[in-house]
Amino acid sequence: MDNIIAVAAVSKMGFYHHFGSKEELVAAILDREARRAISALRRHRSWSATGGLTSLVDGMARALRSPACNGSLFITVVVDHPSPGLRRQCAEFQERLLVEIARLLPTPAPPDLPLQVLMILEGMIISHLADPDGRSAAAARAALQTLLDGHQGSSRRPTTPDWSAEYGRAHPAQPLVPGPTP
Numbered sequence: 001m002d003n004i005i006a007v008a009a010v011s012k013m014g015f016y017h018h019f020g021s022k023e024e025l026v027a028a029i030l031d032r033e034a035r036r037a038i039s040a041l042r043r044h045r046s047w048s049a050t051g052g053l054t055s056l057v058d059g060m061a062r063a064l065r066s067p068a069c070n071g072s073l074f075i076t077v078v079v080d081h082p083s084p085g086l087r088r089q090c091a092e093f094q095e096r097l098l099v100e101i102a103r104l105l106p107t108p109a110p111p112d113l114p115l116q117v118l119m120i121l122e123g124m125i126i127s128h129l130a131d132p133d134g135r136s137a138a139a140a141r142a143a144l145q146t147l148l149d150g151h152q153g154s155s156r157r158p159t160t161p162d163w164s165a166e167y168g169r170a171h172p173a174q175p176l177v178p179g180p181t182p
Contacts, residue, residue, distance in 0.1 A: 023083050030086065033073050034093040041100040052104045053117065053144050060121065061137035064128045071129045075122065094118070106148075113151055120144055 005015045019025040040059065063069050074090045081087070101114040124140035 023081075023086060026077065026081065026083075026086055027089060030073065030077065030089050030093065034089075034096065037093075038096055038100055041097070041104070053148070054141055056104075057121070057124065057137055057140050057144065060124065060140075061128070061134070064125065064132070064136075065134075072122070072125050075125065106151075110151060113147070116147055117144060120147065 005012055008015065019028065041056065064071075074093055077086050078090050097118060098114045101117050102109065105113055105117070120140050120143045124136045127136035127139070
């Protein structure tokens with residue numbers, strides 16, 4: 001916190017007057033970044049599904065190549081912060097992203113398609129961080145195209161496999177953002 005206060009060039013008292021804790025600061029940053037991400041997604045709505053998603057991938061790839069970018073704040077928070085409040089905020093953001101992604105997709109779209117798209121986009125972020133040579137964007141574009149091609153013109157709704165037979169019990173849907181481990 002001392003480094004943040006020094007970079008912000010504010011007094012500790014002023015900082016803690018505005019943000020009562022590190023968690024409040026992270027929550028405010030998450031809120032700002034969520035608004036920016038949703039706004040960016042909305043700019044792609046006027047495109048076709050393929051064009052909008054390709055444009056989105058290209059924009060994400062440009063952002064990831066920036067020296068100032070070190071991945072997804074939301075992924076980092078979910079991985080590194082045990083705070084239930086911050087994890088809940090990330091889960092709410094993810095739900096908002098799914099709604100916006102659904103608006104980019106052709107209708108009718110299977111209900112699981114937005115989550116599949118989001119998983120490709122998040123995979124692109126992680127892959128780029130591990131190997132920033134630019135292949136992640138091309139792979140994400142190809143995966144999205146394959147996914148959309150598989151769903152176009154299909155009225156069949158994909159089903160989630162029932163893994164309960166393998167494990168001998170029913171497995172309810174897990175939350176998208178895991179809670180703290182016991």
